[in-house]
């Protein structure tokens with residue numbers, strides 16, 4: 001199944017534009033979080049990120065972009081895309097706001113693996129949609145190593161969700177320092193989807209310690 005999307009839209013929108021073949025049912029004016037991940041496997045920490053962003057940024061949708069292969073990770077440890085899609089679908093279905101969560105293999109369809117290329121393609125295909133890139137604070141800490149990271153910051157607003165183990169590191173990260181003047185205070189986060197990039201915010205939230213690495217290790221230990 002290429003994407004999961006159940007239930008009605010939380011808000012009403014005008015007629016849909018036709019002809020888009022990326023499987024995403026997005027309409028101009030929607031506030032949409034783009035949540036990229038390996039989801040190898042997905043877990044309740046992912047649901048926590050998506051729910052927190054949905055609530056704090058007042059989003060209409062969160063699209064879980066299941067990455068064909070994180071370009072900075074070892075492919076030998078990455079489960080097949082179909083398996084990770086199924087895992088993300090289960091986690092998204094269990095999340096609060098489940099009907100507004102879309103799990104998508106659009107990166108595979110577009111043939112992109114670098115985030116900057118994916119985001120450029122989605123912005124071009126969905127004019128008028130107010131996108132926000134979502135990521136955990138561990139990714140902000142290493143964001144300056146991503147291809148075209150300053151271009152990503154200028155393409156759409158970015159929301160960073162607190163993750164244990166990376167709080168201090170992310171706050172002093174090169175990306176945080178370089179774009180310090182574009183930072184929106186946490187209490188004004190709701191405005192973020194309406195803002196011109198570069199704009200970003202750091203969302204403090206209850207911490208969720210789950211990680212795919214720990215789940216893979218536990219599964220491997222169980223198989224021994």
Ligand SMILES: Nc1ncnc2c1ncn2[C@@H]1O[C@H](COP(=O)(O)OP(=O)(O)OP(=O)(O)O)[C@@H](O)[C@H]1O
Nearest residue numbers: 037038039045135136139163208209210211212213
């Ligand atoms: N518990 C969590 N709290 C906050 N953010 C999280 C959490 N788990 C994952 N994320 C964020 O979700 C996105 C996708 O993460 P990913 O699929 O790599 O999961 P992971 O648990 O970090 O996996 P791995 O341990 O294999 O690196 C990233 O932006 C990551 O920062």
Ligand SMILES: O=C(O)c1ccc[n+]([C@@H]2O[C@H](COP(=O)([O-])O)[C@@H](O)[C@H]2O)c1
Nearest residue numbers: 036037038067070072114115116146147
């Ligand atoms: O484009 C890059 O340089 C880049 C480098 C590392 C990670 N990413 C993206 O970041 C998202 C989170 O990756 P991961 O593996 O930590 O779940 C996922 O969408 C990856 O494709 C992107």
